[in-house]
Amino acid sequence: xxxxxxxxxxxxxxxxxxxxxxxxxxxxxxxxxxxxxxxxxxxxxxxxxxxxxxxxxxxxxxxxxxxxxxxxxxxxxxxxxxxxxxxxxxxxxxxxxxxxxxxxxxxxxxxxxxxxxxxxxxxxxxxxxxxxxxxxxxxxxxxxxxxxxxxxxxxxxxxxxxxxxxxxxxxxxxxxxxxxxxxxxxxxxxxxxxxxxxxxxxxxxxxxxxxxxxxxxxxxxxxxxxxxxxxxxxxxxxxxxxxxxxxxxxxxxxxxxxxxxxxxxxxxxxxxxxxxxxxxxxxxxxx
Amino acid sequence: xxxxxxxxxxxxxxxxxxxxxxxxxxxxxxxxxxxxxxxxxxxxxxxxxxxxxxxxxxxxxxxxxxxxxxxxxxxxxxxxxxxxxxxxxxxxxxxxxxxxxxxxxxxxxxxxxxxxxxxxxxxxxxxxxxxxxxxxxxxxxxxxxxxxxxxxxxxxxxxxxxxxxxxxxxxxxxxxxxxxxxxxxxxxxxxxxxxxxxxxxxxxxxxxxxxxxxxxxxxxxxxxxxxxxxxxxxxxxxxxxxxxxxxxxxxxxxxxxxxxxxxxxxxxxxxxxxxxxxxxxxxxxxxxxxxxxxxxxxx
Numbered sequence: 001x002x003x004x005x006x007x008x009x010x011x012x013x014x015x016x017x018x019x020x021x022x023x024x025x026x027x028x029x030x031x032x033x034x035x036x037x038x039x040x041x042x043x044x045x046x047x048x049x050x051x052x053x054x055x056x057x058x059x060x061x062x063x064x065x066x067x068x069x070x071x072x073x074x075x076x077x078x079x080x081x082x083x084x085x086x087x088x089x090x091x092x093x094x095x096x097x098x099x100x101x102x103x104x105x106x107x108x109x110x111x112x113x114x115x116x117x118x119x120x121x122x123x124x125x126x127x128x129x130x131x132x133x134x135x136x137x138x139x140x141x142x143x144x145x146x147x148x149x150x151x152x153x154x155x156x157x158x159x160x161x162x163x164x165x166x167x168x169x170x171x172x173x174x175x176x177x178x179x180x181x182x183x184x185x186x187x188x189x190x191x192x193x194x195x196x197x198x199x200x201x202x203x204x205x206x207x208x209x210x211x212x213x214x215x216x217x218x219x220x221x222x223x224x225x226x227x228x229x230x231x232x233x234x235x236x237x238x239x240x241x242x243x244x245x246x247x248x249x250x251x252x253x254x255x256x257x258x259x260x261x262x263x264x265x266x267x268x269x270x271x272x273x274x275x276x277x278x279x280x281x282x283x284x285x286x287x
Numbered sequence: 288x289x290x291x292x293x294x295x296x297x298x299x300x301x302x303x304x305x306x307x308x309x310x311x312x313x314x315x316x317x318x319x320x321x322x323x324x325x326x327x328x329x330x331x332x333x334x335x336x337x338x339x340x341x342x343x344x345x346x347x348x349x350x351x352x353x354x355x356x357x358x359x360x361x362x363x364x365x366x367x368x369x370x371x372x373x374x375x376x377x378x379x380x381x382x383x384x385x386x387x388x389x390x391x392x393x394x395x396x397x398x399x400x401x402x403x404x405x406x407x408x409x410x411x412x413x414x415x416x417x418x419x420x421x422x423x424x425x426x427x428x429x430x431x432x433x434x435x436x437x438x439x440x441x442x443x444x445x446x447x448x449x450x451x452x453x454x455x456x457x458x459x460x461x462x463x464x465x466x467x468x469x470x471x472x473x474x475x476x477x478x479x480x481x482x483x484x485x486x487x488x489x490x491x492x493x494x495x496x497x498x499x500x501x502x503x504x505x506x507x508x509x510x511x512x513x514x515x516x517x518x519x520x521x522x523x524x525x526x527x528x529x530x531x532x533x534x535x536x537x538x539x540x541x542x543x544x545x546x547x548x549x550x551x552x553x554x555x556x557x558x559x560x561x562x563x564x565x566x567x568x569x570x571x572x573x574x575x576x577x578x579x580x581x582x583x584x585x586x
Contacts (some may be wrong), residue, residue, distance in 0.1 A: 008329045010302010010464035015489065041465035042300055042496060044489040061370070082350060082391050105370050105391030145499045148436060148468035155372070155387075173302045173464050174328030177433040180386050196550055198307065202329040208430045213386070226547055250517070257518045259488035 002167045003280060004186035006210075008202030010173035012192045013222035013246070014039070016256050017276075018170035019048040023261045024273040025166055026133055032165035037140035038182045039172040040125060040153040047259040051130035051138050058126050059141070059156045061104035061149065062119035064097050070116035071095055077108035077117060100148060125153040127160060136162070154181045161185075166281075175202075175209045183210065188280060189217040190243070195228035203231070207240065218243040220276060244276035292321075292450040293581045294443070294458040296477045296506070300493030302464035304485045305513040308546055310461040311335040311555040312569045314420040321455045322418070323446035324425035325439045325473045326463040327411075337553055338416035338423045345409040346441060348432035350390035352383045358402035365394035365403060386431060411438050415445070422449045439463075439472040456581055466500040474500075479507040479580045481537070485514050486521035491528070498534060507580070509537040511572060516541045537579075538572035541565060 005018045015037075022035040022045075037045040046053075066077070066086075073090040085101035086108060088094070097108070099122060109117040125143040129136045141157030143150050150172070158181070161167055171182040183189055189210050193203040203219070210217045219235060224245040235242055246252070246262070246269070255265045263273040299306050310332060314322055324332040352373075354365070359381050366374035366381065373387035374394065383394075383403075395403045410429025417423070424446045426438045446458050462473040474480050480501050484494040494510070501508050510529055515522040526536055541564070549559035557566050 009331070010299075010329075012303060039465075041467045041470070042489075042493040044301070044492060047488045047492055080392070080396065103389055103391060105389065105393050106368065107391050107393040107396065110368070110393060110396060143467060145466060145496055146471070146503050148471055150465075150467035151389075151433075152371075175430060176328050176428045176435050177386075177431070178467070179328075180431045184386055196547055197334050197553070198329075198331045198550065201331060201334055205329060205430070212431050228551055253517060257485075257487040257521060 001188065001281070002169065002186045003188045003190055004169045004171055004183050005190045005192060006171040006179060006183060006206060007173060007192045008175050008206040009193070009198050012194045012199060014173070014192050015044050015048065015170055016222065016262060017190065017192050017220055018168050019045055020262045020269070020273050021277065022049070022138070022168050024263050024270070024277055028274070029166065032134070033137065034162060034165065034167045035138045035170065036157065036161065036167065037170045038154050038157060039170055040141040040143040040150050040157065041172060043140040043142050045138070045170055046130065046140060048261055049130070049132055049138060051132040054129050054131050054135060056126050056128045058123045059153055060121040060123045061152060062106065063099050063102050063104050063122040064108050064117045064119050066095050066097060067116045067118070068093060068095050070114050072114055074113065076111045076113065080107040080111045082107070100146070103149065124149045127157050151178045151181050154178055158185055175205045180209065180213065183213050183215060186215060189215045190280060191217060191219045192222055193219060193231065194223045195221060195226045195231045197228070200228070200231045200234060204234070207238065218280065221245045223248040241279070243279035244272055246272060292447065292455055292458055294460060294477045295479050295481060295576070295580060296460040296462050296474050297481045297483060298462040298470060298473065298497060299464060299483045300466060300497035301484070301490050304483045304490060306483050307331050307335070307461055308550065308556065309483055309511065309513065309569070310459055312557055313459055313573050315555040315557045316570060316573045317420065317457060317459070319453070319455045319457070320421045321446050321450040321453065321458045322421060322423040323442050323458060323460045324423065325442055325460050325469065327426040327428045327435045327438050327442070327469060328463060330425045330427055332461050333416070333423065333425055335550065335553060335555055336418035336420065336423055338418035340414050340416045343412055343414045346411040346413045346426070346438055347434060348408045348410040348429045349434045350392065350405045350407050351385050351388045352390070352392070352394050352403050352405050354381050354383055355402045355404065356380055358400050360400055362399065364397050364399065368393055368397055389433065408432065413438070413441065413445070421455065422453065424449060436468040436472040439469050443473070466496050471500065474506055475504050477506050479509060481509050481511060481576070483511045483513050484525065486512060486518040486525060488521065491521065491525050494525070498532065508534055509576065510534055511537060512539045514542040515539040537575055538568060540568045
């Protein structure tokens with residue numbers, strides 16, 4: 001079973017929930033449990049986990065380079081590029097692919113009648129593998145700073161998922177393409193929110209996304225107790241299951257600030273995470 | 288001679304550090320300002336500013352391919368060549384996974400049967416609005432859509448136009464979390480970036496990646512440590528780390544639960560309760576910023 005942990009708004013506690021679930025499940029469930037940090041722009045799970053980094057592999061895509069000696073400036077590549085990544089100035093004998101805008105789709109090389117375009121590997125990120133209980137039970141996709149191809153990094157990272165057991169995917173914030181790349185892989189989408197107008201508004205957007213991809217889902221309210229009823233009314237009215245609440249306490253914020261795992265530090269939270277796991281797995285036969 | 292409008296982007300790397308609450312507070316203190324909410328995945332500034340929408344328009348969310356099953360002979364060339372794994376084969380029938388397709392058009396070019404067509408989707412929205420502090424331009428990426436980088440660029444362009452029109456001194460850009468495509472699009476060419484962080488290990492980790500990203504675009508960076516008193520030890524570590532890197536901290540803001548109550552009331556912090564001491568911190572930071580960044584208008 002693959003569980004994606006998401007939230008429209010950033011900073012609601014996705015990583016807190018993901019690492020808490022991972023800790024709890026590894027401790028209490030006999031099936032293999034994997035955690036994948038898919039927030040490639042800012043992967044933070046490793047800060048919370050006492051896990052040894054064992055290996056890493058680069059993520060590269062094939063990006064085009066144009067040889068202006070063979071180029072006749074016919075302009076076919078420029079026309080074929082859907083991302084406006086080719087700059088061509090025939091009078092200055094200049095043609096170049098702007099790699100920061102290139103999606104590495106291969107269209108320009110395909111259409112070039114002169115074979116003037118060849119592709120070279122360009123690194124856009126890396127996958128880091130860690131060992132917590134067993135090798136590779138935790139890994140992360142990490143985008144190279146300055147690259148805009150976060151969705152590609154996430155997709156390539158997810159290719160390393162091992163079949164079977166339980167997988168937790170810590171998603172990036174938001175509701176657009178990088179998040180969808182994660183959510184489409186999941187069997188269950190766990191939406192983390194907070195009881196504030198921002199939390200509610202962004203949860204509504206997230207709910208739309210989840211419906212679009214047609215996935216089973218539930219909500220965790222983090223920082224509960226701040227007293228914002230419209231959030232609870234929204235869940236009621238839309239029949240969205242509330243699978244758990246993590247109360248707001250300064251001590252809990254302190255545990256997270258120091259990069260520690262909530263259910264590992266507090267008995268009350270161990271119970272809360274136990275209930276969340278029970279609600280999410282809901283008779284799936286893992287024990 | 289009149290100088291150009293100064294554009295200040297507010298980013299954070301990590302989400303939830305307080306970008307939007309701080310942007311709204313600055314908006315309440317500023318004069319002659321235009322606001323741009325570039326967190327197009329989850330634009331929240333309007334929830335505090337409650338603007339009147341003057342007009343809205345749709346904006347291209349991207350091109351996606353679709354295979355006509357009647358024309359497809361099942362040769363599989365599109366599937367072999369697609370770099371996004373967006374071509375699926377379900378019960379022998381080829382189809383495009385619209386969530387994976389990035390709209391490059393290669394499959395359309397290679398299909399020997401001309402069985403693939405592209406459709407332009409217009410699911411992104413752009414809003415031109417007016418709030419009590421000035422014009423607010425914001426956008427919203429369609430559900431599961433892409434092109435957020437281009438939408439951000441368009442919002443900033445429109446904010447600049449508006450600023451010229453109303454002769455605003457400052458454009459405040461409320462940016463997205465992260466350091467990828469929309470974040471990069473929010474900072475390229477801006478005059479200064481305010482990085483809002485918090486004293487957590489993840490806040491610091493994410494700030495370092497953000498700083499490295501911003502440096503590529505040569506913008507000036509100023510850091511605000513928000514909720515600094517929640518963990519003074521980490522705040523000190525962050526300050527020392529920034530000093531080593533010669534990045535100035537422009538101010539600290541204490542944790543105050545009233546920030547959430549202001550939010551629930553749909554107000555900026557200075558409007559919600561004038562007497563809160565946090566207003567003093569915000570005011571000092573804003574004045575410092577103006578002094579450092581905004582050129583004096585020479586009329």
